[in-house]
Amino acid sequence: MEKIPNRGPALIVYYHGAIPIDYYYFLAHVIIQKGRTCHSVADHFLFKIPGFKLLLEVFSVIHGPQEECVRALRNGHLLGISPGGVREAMFSDETYRLFWGKRKGFAQVAIDCQVPIIPMFTQNLREGFRSLGTLSK
Template identity: 25%
Template structure:
């Protein structure tokens, strides 16, 4: 989920913008239902003891751009980042989604819209920011999700800086947010540059997709596809100002903000992996959940 440079991308129509900002009664009803469900899920999510830190760093006015990493299946981060932001600030997060997802019709499309998903396009982001909405983007988009062995928690932005450009134009600070844990639910069986990895990419390309979107073979518990229980580690970083110093070249400043954000997110992911490596509860042993350490406690001293 995300958007890249505007060149060559279909424009977002006025009707699409209107639909995003003035949602139908059905979408508003679903949104209220999801909000109530989210509140009811608080005890269940707390039971799984996700390790969450940095919520106190979020700008209190809700006017900021969250920039995150996509994990192998793009699910945990899409749920947990908006969930904890809403729980902390009481605001709805608008997630910039791939065009096909953002334009879904029927109940599926209504659910995406109710949860805050919108078409990932610079024009959409600008309109949301004009209305002071909290926005979430994954600059790597779908290309960041296929994880071969060794690809875990690697950012694949491929020079994408559209998020930085729009944030600068709108005067939006950027909050990097990293998630670790989801890439370990399944274990990739081979590397991208291995013989089987190259074969997988070749097959994906022949089927009409780009090589970097090829899906690797994975395993869960033992040789099965049963997902391995894994604790999630989520950190919201320090806000990054997008206000340019005086007499700064615009294109150079866009690249500076993009690089600063990427480096901050990479540092968050490295720190979370280190925390996870020393956490005796990372595999979510049900008998030990109640003793799992939280950010206010040293993880290595848990239990």
């Protein structure tokens, strides 16, 4: 929390556990401690769930093309992104393997906007909820 600026943009990059409850608590903590919201990037499939799109918009969730991420940061917002996303949530295991693949757009967004990158990791997050298992190589 001490790295989160009181104002201005920053990119928070976090590990996506099976249920990212740590990130939800982080979002609440930012509101309480810093008095600001953090925009979040979510998988596009969430926006297709009937009735869910409005809820996502209320909580400043975007579906994450680079242009939209750049716009959020240039407007001075905090932006949280988990490059591993749903694949990481479902297939990582107790070794906390990252599933970023070729997802490096978040780094280009940070370069384009010249914002700080704040990594976030919660120890033992995977042990709280078990998932399906690992992907074979």
